[in-house]
Amino acid sequence: MLDFLNSRRTIRRYTGRPIDPALLDRLLEAACRASNTGNMQAYSVVVTTDPAIKAALAPAHFNQPMVQAAPAVLTWCADYNRFSRWCECRRADACYDNFQSFMASAIDTLLAAQTFATAAEAEGLGICYLGTTTYNAGEIIDVLHLPRLVVPVTTITVGWPDEQPAQTDRLPLDATVHRDTYRDFTPGDIDRLYAAKESLPENRQFVLENGKETLAQVFTDVRYPRRNNEPFSDKFIAVLKQQGFLK
């Protein structure tokens, strides 16, 4: 298992072969075995295979080609709608229209999504997560007709791999793991932890191509800049309010 998990890579190109619906259901069943808060299963997943609906979703994902090329697009949603409907049918006060409930359901959603991803990869499928989901959650809500108390938090495209890309790098373990309590980083720690990443030929090339001085500037000025982060923050907060999770 560890060798399998350590050898994984994200797959963005898929063959035209569809995914057997019975296989997809088995993967989704395994996903539902993930831990979840109070066994409320406060999540849902919209499995989109209809080309017209995939095409309608594509702009929300900035037309990344995986959305229309993948045989299935899975939109994973924090969902207290179903649970609240159950409460309403059972004379119970559905009290999940608040931010804490959003966090609990988003956590449940992501544990199920990642279990699906692992299960899919174990069956030979390739997956790609789309971070655009929280940028344009409102547009996705419209396309998929998501009701109140349902908010998309991530999307997985899945299909049979048509590429075998090189594995991406990871930071040394002591960049992400702290022992007993958090110890903050000195400039010397930062130099040591980022040295290998900064020296990779593809990253040096990336800095040159973008006309920047440092790799960090490619992230802050080009890939994840303030001019995107701040408006997308406002958009997502507005979505949480619209869907009933935030006052």
Added chain:
Amino acid sequence: MLDFLNSRRTIRRYTGRPIDPALLDRLLEAACRASNTGNMQAYSVVVTTDPAIKAALAPAHFNQPMVQAAPAVLTWCADYNRFSRWCECRRADACYDNFQSFMASAIDTLLAAQTFATAAEAEGLGICYLGTTTYNAGEIIDVLHLPRLVVPVTTITVGWPDEQPAQTDRLPLDATVHRDTYRDFTPGDIDRLYAAKESLPENRQFVLENGKETLAQVFTDVRYPRRNNEPFSDKFIAVLKQQGFLK
């Protein structure tokens, strides 16, 4: 793999046997192979094995016995501190003090946490997630000395299993899976989807013990009531502001 994922269960009782630190590192390395946003790895995990620090964490988790009984308590944190320190050392504008960046880092954190959980279970360890993490994030921040732009989103206790509990139920797949777009639930759908859960002897007993009319009322009145959800929402929003992720 699917059989393995489908047979899992949460483990809350552990033997006294410690976890070999080398094994723990291998599990953490596998966790870091999970997908993440832009390969920024905007997460961290505090691995607490010191009994005194576990004891200090326990009240934040309402003294659930797993916290002190488990050989290791892993607090998984959304973390833009390390990345921002790198930016500062590299003349880049660290622009991740916003809610969108919190969401991206929380997502990355949870995918890594769940990969850790799967890896640990594959090696025969047992795990339990603690949803109390977002209730009392501020208290955890104090105990673990988490700096600005670091917020705990979940906790996993891990150890060698000292129980083999029955598997908990799950809703039928069509409760959580929607095809192409979301279709909302009628009262008839709710009756059908919740029938098996409501008829389980342990759930009938649970309703009786709590003096309630329905299982849903046990959730809304006892386990996850408004009187907890709303103050915990305010607390977590205050933590996001204090740690710099929300204006």
